[in-house]
Amino acid sequence: xxxxxxxxxxxxxxxxxxxxxxxxxxxxxxxxxxxxxxxxxxxxxxxxxxxxxxxxxxxxxxxxxxxxxxxxxxxxxxxxxxxxxxxxxxxxxxxxxxxxxxxxxxxxxxxxxxx
Amino acid sequence: xxxxxxxxxxxxxxxxxxxxxxxxxxxxxxxxxxxxxxxxxxxxxxxxxxxxxxxxxxxxxxxxxxxxxxxxxxxxxxxxxxxxxxxxxxxxxxxxxxxxxxxxxxxxxxxxx
Numbered sequence: 010x011x012x013x014x015x016x017x018x019x020x021x022x023x024x025x026x027x028x029x030x031x032x033x034x035x036x037x038x039x040x041x042x043x044x045x046x047x048x049x050x051x052x053x054x055x056x057x058x059x060x061x062x063x064x065x066x067x068x069x070x071x072x073x074x075x076x077x078x079x080x081x082x083x084x085x086x087x088x089x090x091x092x093x094x095x096x097x098x099x100x101x102x103x104x105x106x107x108x109x110x111x112x113x114x115x116x117x118x119x120x121x122x123x124x
Numbered sequence: 125x126x127x128x129x130x131x132x133x134x135x136x137x138x139x140x141x142x143x144x145x146x147x148x149x150x151x152x153x154x155x156x157x158x159x160x161x162x163x164x165x166x167x168x169x170x171x172x173x174x175x176x177x178x179x180x181x182x183x184x185x186x187x188x189x190x191x192x193x194x195x196x197x198x199x200x201x202x203x204x205x206x207x208x209x210x211x212x213x214x215x216x217x218x219x220x221x222x223x224x225x226x227x228x229x230x231x232x233x234x235x236x237x
Contacts, residue, residue, distance in 0.1 A: 041224065052128075052214055052228035053167075098166060102224040111157075111182070112216075112226055116166040 011036040015099045015115035022089055022122050030084040030118045032073075032099035040101040042066075042075050042082040043112070047096040056084075056097070089122045096120070127151045128229035130215050136235045143202045145232050147215030153227075154220055156198040158182075158190060161212040161231075170213075173198055174220075205236045 016031040034040065041060045045053040057066030059075035059082065066073050071086045082099060099115040128149045137143050147156065154175050159167040169182030171190040179192055187209060191199045202209055212233050216226040 043225070045228075052230045053216075053226075054228070055225055058225065111169055111172060112167075112224065114166040114168075116164060 011040070011101060011113045013099050013101055013113055013115035015097075015118055017116070017118065018096075019119040019121060022120070024091055024122055024124050025088045026122075028084070028086040028089045028093075028120070030097055030099075030120070032082045032084065032115060034080050034082065034099075034101050036080075036101055036113075038103065040103045042073070043100045043102070044071070044073055044082070044084050045098040045100060045114075047098065047117070049095070053098065089120070091122045091124055094120055094122045128215060128217055128227055130213075130229040130232050132232060133230065134233045136237065137205055138237050139206055141205050141236075143205050143234065145200045145213055145215075145234070147198045147200070147229055149196050149215075149217045149227075149229075151217055151219075151227060152195075153217040154195065155218045156192065157216040157218075157226065158188075158198070158200045159214045159216065160184070160209075161214060167214065170200065202234075202236075205234075207236045210234060210236045 012035045043058045044056040046056045047053045057068040059066040062077035064075045073084045096117045096119045098117045100112045102112050131146045157172045158170040161167050173179045173192045189201045214231050215229040218226045
C-alpha cells in the first residue's frame with residue numbers, strides 16, 4: 010500500500026535559519042503530494058501541493074518539488090520565523106491503494122524556531 | 125465563520141460510555157472524513173464518505189461507527205469508549221476530483237478515563 014516517510018523531529022532552529030524537512034513516499038501510479046501544517050491548538054491547513062512530477066509547490070516562502078525519480082517531496086524554506094513553529098505533515102493521495110482518493114499522512118515533524 | 129466545525133471541542137468521558145462527535149461543513153463538499161491523531165503516529169483514517177449513501181471504513185474503523193445525516197453533516201460515534209480511544213479527532217472535507225485537497229476542522233480532544 011501507499012506510505013509516506015518523513016524525518017523525525019523535533020527540529021529546533023534559530024530564526025532566519027534554512028529549513029529542510031525530508032519526505033519520501035511509496036506509491037504506484039501518479040499520486041498528488043501535499044504538505045500540511047498544524048499550528049498549536051488548531052487543525053491542519055494545506056501549505057502547498059504538487060500534482061505531477063517536477064511540479065514545484067510554493068506558499069508563504071515554503072517550497073517543495075515533486076521528484077518522481079527519487080520519490081521525494083522535501084519541504085524547504087530559506088529563512089524561518091518564530092511564527093513558523095508548528096507540526097508539518099507530508100501526505101499523498103491518488104496512489105494505487107484501495108480508496109485512492111484518501112490522504113496518506115506521514116507521522117509529522119515538529120518544528121520549533123527560537124528567536 | 126469556520127467552514128468546517130466540530131462539536132464538542134473537548135470531551136472527557138468514562139470507559140463504556142457512548143460518545144458522539146459531530147462535524148458540519150459549509151463548503152458544499154460531497155466528501156467527508158474522520159481521522160484520529162495520536163502523538164508520533166500522524167493522522168489515521170477512521171471512516172470516509174463520498175456522499176450520503178456511500179460510507180467506507182478506513183484504516184482503523186474498529187470500535188467506531190459513523191452516520192452521514194446530510195451532505196453537510198457527518199457524525200462519529202464510539203459505542204463503548206475505551207481508554208486507548210483517547211486522541212485528537214479531526215473531521216475533513218473535500219470536493220470531488222483527483223487532487224483531493226482536504227479541509228480540516230479544528231479537532232475534538234477526547235479523553236476516556
